[in-house]
Amino acid sequence: MKYISYFFIAIASAFLVILLSLSSCSPNFKTTTSQPIVIKKQPQTSQKIADATVKIHNFKFEPANLAIAVGKTVQFINVDEEPHTATATDGNFNSKALDTNQTWDYTATKPGTYPYICSIHPFMKGTLTVTPR
Numbered sequence: 001m002k003y004i005s006y007f008f009i010a011i012a013s014a015f016l017v018i019l020l021s022l023s024s025c026s027p028n029f030k031t032t033t034s035q036p037i038v039i040k041k042q043p044q045t046s047q048k049i050a051d052a053t054v055k056i057h058n059f060k061f062e063p064a065n066l067a068i069a070v071g072k073t074v075q076f077i078n079v080d081e082e083p084h085t086a087t088a089t090d091g092n093f094n095s096k097a098l099d100t101n102q103t104w105d106y107t108a109t110k111p112g113t114y115p116y117i118c119s120i121h122p123f124m125k126g127t128l129t130v131t132p133r
Contacts, residue, residue, distance in 0.1 A: 050075030050105055054126065056084045056098070056118070061126035069131050073107045086126075087119040094119070 051072040055062045057079050068074055076086045078098035086095045086104065092114050095104035108130040118124040 049073075053077060054086070056080055056086075056124075059084075059118075059121060059124055061086070061116075061118075061124060064125065065127045065129070067129040067131060068108055069133050070108050070111055071133065073105050074128065075103050075105050077101070077103045083120060084118045084124065085120060086116055088114045088116045088128075090114065 052066055052068050052074045054066060054074060054076045056076060059080065059082075061076075066074060076095060076098065078084050078100060081100055083097040083099050085097055086093065086106070088094065092112075093106050093116070095106070097120065098104055106128075108128070111130050111132045114128045114130065116126050116128060
């Protein structure tokens with residue numbers, strides 16, 4: 001009988017050691033009070049939708065030749081992995097370097113034919129023809 005009680009004490013001690021070691025491994029949940037999270041909707045901005053789009057793809061302007069009327073907007077979008085610009089050879093317009101999926105909008109202000117290039121890759125050429133209204 002004496003040995004049986006030692007056996008139960010040993011089992012209980014082992015169970016207690018296992019239980020304590022497992023409880024030290026569990027995450028320490030601290031009860032904190034915090035302010036509720038408030039999500040504010042951003043005000044809707046009225047962005048002008050482009051009247052035409054030139055996609056920069058595979059080191060080309062697509063379409064290479066585009067005609068729009070005065071007051072209309074053309075959006076240049078770069079879908080290449082390399083940066084590109086849309087730079088009129090007469091200096092009439094010049095985008096900054098556009099990274100992948102960046103856009104730049106140009107609104108035509110005066111009639112004319114405007115050849116343009118990518119200033120980073122001058123072999124890329126396009127022509128924007130602006131017609132009177």
